[in-house]
Amino acid sequence: MTQGTGPGAVGLAWAGLLLASLCWAGNALVARAFHDAIPPFTLSFWRWTLALAILLPFVARPMWQHRVQLRQAGWRLLLVATLGICNFSVLLYFAARTTVAINLTLLNTCLPLATFIGAGILLNEWPKRRAWLGMIVATVGLLVLIAQGSGAQLMALTFNPGDLIMLAAVIDWALYTLLLRRWSTYFQLPPLVLLGAMIVCGVTLLLPGYLLELASGQHFEPTVDNFAAIGYTGVAASLLAYLLWNHGIRVLGVAKAVLTNYLMPVFTALLGYLLLGEGLQAYHWLGGAMIFAGLLLATRPSLR
Numbered sequence: 430m431t432q433g434t435g436p437g438a439v440g441l442a443w444a445g446l447l448l449a450s451l452c453w454a455g456n457a458l459v460a461r462a463f464h465d466a467i468p469p470f471t472l473s474f475w476r477w478t479l480a481l482a483i484l485l486p487f488v489a490r491p492m493w494q495h496r497v498q499l500r501q502a503g504w505r506l507l508l509v510a511t512l513g514i515c516n517f518s519v520l521l522y523f524a525a526r527t528t529v530a531i532n533l534t535l536l537n538t539c540l541p542l543a544t545f546i547g548a549g550i551l552l553n554e555w556p557k558r559r560a561w562l563g564m565i566v567a568t569v570g571l572l573v574l575i576a577q578g579s580g581a582q583l584m585a586l587t588f589n590p591g592d593l594i595m596l597a598a599v600i601d602w603a604l605y606t607l608l609l610r611r612w613s614t615y616f617q618l619p620p621l622v623l624l625g626a627m628i629v630c631g632v633t634l635l636l637p638g639y640l641l642e643l644a645s646g647q648h649f650e651p652t653v654d655n656f657a658a659i660g661y662t663g664v665a666a667s668l669l670a671y672l673l674w675n676h677g678i679r680v681l682g683v684a685k686a687v688l689t690n691y692l693m694p695v696f697t698a699l700l701g702y703l704l705l706g707e708g709l710q711a712y713h714w715l716g717g718a719m720i721f722a723g724l725l726l727a728t729r730p731s732l733r
Contacts, residue, residue, distance in 0.1 A: 442680035445673035446689040454696035456666035457533040460525035463658045468647040469522035470638035472662065477514060477635060479663030481628045488625035495622050502615045505608070507630050513605035513671075514631025519638065520598035528591030537693050539596065543603040544687040551607050552683070560684055568691075569719055603687075609675065610683050620672055628667075 463472070492499065499506065524533060541564055609616065616623055642648070649655050677686045 438680055442677045443689075446677040446681075446686055447692065449670040449673040449677070450689045450692045451696045452665040452670040453537070454693045454700055456521070456662055456670075457525070457537075457693070457697060458700060459658050459661055459666075460522050460533065461528075463655065464522070464525045466652075466655055467649040467658065468642045469519050469526070470635060470642045471647065471649055472522050472659065473515070473518040474632065474635040474639035475659045476518065476662040476667055477628055477632050479659060480667040481625070481632055483664065484621065484625050484628065484668060488621050491619060491622045492625055495618055498615075498618055499622075499626050502612075502618075502626075505612045505615050506626060509605055509608050509612070510627040510630035511634060512601050512608070514627050515634040516601045517598050517605065519635070520594055520601060524591040524594040524598060526591060528595065533595055537595070537599060537602075537690050539599045540603055540606075540690045541687045543600055544606055544683055547603055547607045548610075548683050551611055560688075564688065566719055573719060606674075606678060606683055606687065609678055613679070620676060624668070624671055624675065 460472075521533065545561070545564070618626075674686070677689075
């Protein structure tokens, strides 16, 4: 926990991380549902362009006022924008072309392990034994979801190219999260200013890929559904979720924040139930309960 934060701030940070995971679970559903309608670079470019258009009126002057700090962040800011704004979204949308939404969120749960190891190597912050134990319990709950309560289903699990692309996206996101923490002294900026600067860099980096897709004849039809998909990804999965995620890292630290990724498959199942009419089975409840138990075990304060 960051020094100077009280219980109220910690509770809000946890609530924000849960909401961010819910937004990204919805993003995975959108990515899969529109993988034929909107090309990957196109969706990424317009997602972040919309986010920038909404944010810029509020951050243009503050960004100019903090231009010295932004210049000092320099290549570090460009690198985290490349990882978190450009690479992750493009990899996610390419992965969605050949794998299903639940696989996108299930593979996202590899993030805690990748981040735990990376935090030890890059930050010298090895999680405590309780955090590892909680992660193991949550992982078992995740396996219950994957296997749908059946050992035979788990043994028959196969992977496709989209799954491997999503695994690369997870590693990319883990590095983004760790570098935000490692270079926190360079990013001592108002949250909206930092996000705005990252989005400016990200949109610039995405532009060549978007133009190449247009040149190759790949584009999207201007339908209500397509605009709604871009609207959701630009507002909920970009502006809202990124602000909440970056704030959660500052308040709680990397090791605790990334554990909320275990809830993404649970949220995906709930969204499928609410939006698509997909039934919730016993294994959904059992796996979800174990994931919640693992998170509580890993994050509750030690008794002294």
